Amino acid sequence: MEEGRVYLGNLDVAAKRARDILLGKIKLEKVVDWANAFSLWPVHLTTSCCSTEFAATFGPRFDGEQFGALPWVGPRQTNLIVIEGTVTRKMACAVRVTWEQMPHPKFAIAMGACALDGGLFYNSYNVVRPWEVIPIDIYIPGCPPRPESVARAIVELQRRIRSRRVASSWIREGWRPDRDYVAPKEDYCSWQRTSSPVPL
Amino acid sequence: MVEARERAEGVVGPRRYEEVLKAARSRAEEALRAVGVSFSIEEGKGFVDLVVDVDSVVRAAEALKAAGFDHVVSVTAVDYPKRKQIKVAYHVTSYLDPEIAGGIVGLAVYLPRASPEMPSLTSVWVSAEFMEREVYEFFGVHFRGHPDLRPLLLVPELAEKHPLRKDFVVREESIYEGVPERVRRG
Numbered sequence: 001m002e003e004g005r006v007y008l009g010n011l012d013v014a015a016k017r018a019r020d021i022l023l024g025k026i027k028l029e030k031v032v033d034w035a036n037a038f039s040l041w042p043v044h045l046t047t048s049c050c051s052t053e054f055a056a057t058f059g060p061r062f063d064g065e066q067f068g069a070l071p072w073v074g075p076r077q078t079n080l081i082v083i084e085g086t087v088t089r090k091m092a093c094a095v096r097v098t099w100e101q102m103p104h105p106k107f108a109i110a111m112g113a114c115a116l117d118g119g120l121f122y123n124s125y126n127v128v129r130p131w132e133v134i135p136i137d138i139y140i141p142g143c144p145p146r147p148e149s150v151a152r153a154i155v156e157l158q159r160r161i162r163s164r165r166v167a168s169s170w171i172r173e174g175w176r177p178d179r180d181y182v183a184p185k186e187d188y189c190s191w192q193r194t195s196s197p198v199p200l
Numbered sequence: 201m202v203e204a205r206e207r208a209e210g211v212v213g214p215r216r217y218e219e220v221l222k223a224a225r226s227r228a229e230e231a232l233r234a235v236g237v238s239f240s241i242e243e244g245k246g247f248v249d250l251v252v253d254v255d256s257v258v259r260a261a262e263a264l265k266a267a268g269f270d271h272v273v274s275v276t277a278v279d280y281p282k283r284k285q286i287k288v289a290y291h292v293t294s295y296l297d298p299e300i301a302g303g304i305v306g307l308a309v310y311l312p313r314a315s316p317e318m319p320s321l322t323s324v325w326v327s328a329e330f331m332e333r334e335v336y337e338f339f340g341v342h343f344r345g346h347p348d349l350r351p352l353l354l355v356p357e358l359a360e361k362h363p364l365r366k367d368f369v370v371r372e373e374s375i376y377e378g379v380p381e382r383v384r385r386g
């Protein structure tokens with residue numbers, strides 16, 4: 001796993017590996033990590049303007065699918081969430097609900113200056129930091145980040161999954177170790193219970 | 201409608217914005233005068249607001265709609281804490297009438313800041329509905345007769361504070377505020 005190498009799917013390699021797995025030459029953990037790294041399917045949850053660059057990443061010009069990432073609509077079939085920019089207080093609930101609907105093991109990328117520390121909306125009364133809402137693995141700086149950066153983040157996440165055995169260890173433990181650092185769901189979703197209309 | 205469409209077919213080429221605004225403005229003034237609504241005018245570079253009384257705002261809106269202003273572009277408000285007033289402005293223009301299409305005229309009212317309340321204009325222009333909800337949560341203006349007056353973009357606790365009023369204090373954060381110790385240490 002040397003630095004800077006781009007991990008691409010290759011049918012010959014895959015076939016060889018499948019043979020090795022069947023013969024018991026490769027540990028199953030490694031296979032799990034390998035499979036997870038090349039099936040990072042991001043759910044397309046648009047929170048803000050960074051989503052245009054996210055969409056461009058998977059368009060024909062930048063072709064993010066070559067890294068094994070395919071944007072999908074339903075959170076039940078995905079294992080990667082990309083926070084695309086600013087997260088407002090109301091949207092934080094949507095982010096959290098989407099995150100909880102995704103199957104384990106799941107990964108998160110925070111995209112854009114707004115998702116890092118507010119960015120353009122620093123000091124705003126209506127913006128939350130995504131790392132308070134869900135545990136984040138990779139941050140991408142930029143306003144907005146170029147599609148290359150998004151692709152780089154995905155490659156970086158693949159490298160991390162494979163070199164640190166992230167996916168297999170999480171599956172073994174049954175949960176993410178950093179799962180408890182985020183705020184409780186109530187903090188973001190309690191407004192939904194308020195009935196309408198609200199007296200001001 | 202049919203007539204307006206026929207007229208639209210006869211129009212060629214874009215016009216300067218000043219011309220369109222002038223046409224729209226004189227059309228709006230005529231319409232208000234015809235129904236006997238008194239108004240004053242506030243204008244600046246590129247905009248004109250017709251300020252009417254709260255009592256006659258619905259009549260004025262109906263007159264404008266009948267004169268061809270068929271949709272609301274934006275509803276906004278301005279807070280004047282010293283004068284103790286809130287100005288609510290409806291910016292209206294037309295899709296179908298080529299004479300005034302694109303010329304944006306404001307219909308404004310001044311409300312007392314302590315209890316801002318005015319009749320909703322959703323019965324006249326349906327497109328005002330969500331924008332009135334926005335003004336409601338950001339400035340606390342009550343729209344009488346609005347079909348669904350709830351906060352739109354903000355959570356209810358925040359909407360109660362009316363963030364776009366001038367006396368709302370934004371809490372300035374330091375760079376490390378709220379960052380857990382484990383993140384701060386890196």
Ligand code: SF4
Nearest residue numbers: 050085112113114144
């Ligand atoms: S980082 Fe820039 S592009 Fe991304 S959400 Fe924030 S303002 Fe928009």
